[in-house]
Amino acid sequence: MASFALPVIRACRPANGLAPATVQVEPNSIVLFPRIIVRNRLLGQMSRRNLGPGLPGFPLREGPIPGTTMHRIFGALYREEAYLTPAAICRLNILKNGAGRLLPASPAD
Numbered sequence: 252m253a254s255f256a257l258p259v260i261r262a263c264r265p266a267n268g269l270a271p272a273t274v275q276v277e278p279n280s281i282v283l284f285p286r287i288i289v290r291n292r293l294l295g296q297m298s299r300r301n302l303g304p305g306l307p308g309f310p311l312r313e314g315p316i317p318g319t320t321m322h323r324i325f326g327a328l329y330r331e332e333a334y335l336t337p338a339a340i341c342r343l344n345i346l347k348n349g350a351g352r353l354l355p356a357s358p359a360d
Contacts (some may be wrong), residue, residue: 274293276293281297281301281307282307284297284307284308285297285307285308285309285310285311288311289310289311294314295311296319297311299313325346326346327342327343327346329343
């Protein structure tokens, strides 16, 4: 679609009693996502750990908005009598002893 058509479409919808158009783009590639956002001047949501030079989110930057930070809780389920490999035991110990201390601090933390 030509770039001049978008303002015309935006103006026509409310003038005809229609709600403003909404667009949602859901790429399945972390590499393509920042390019789509930059090229179309969109607002996007991605992990802040992907932002910065040399990372997939470059040249995007964080725009902190209160209440939009998503916190994740990690856990593990396993049978008590099950055999656990040494790697699994190590991972469980990391989770039990506070994995947050092993992760690098985020800029907004």
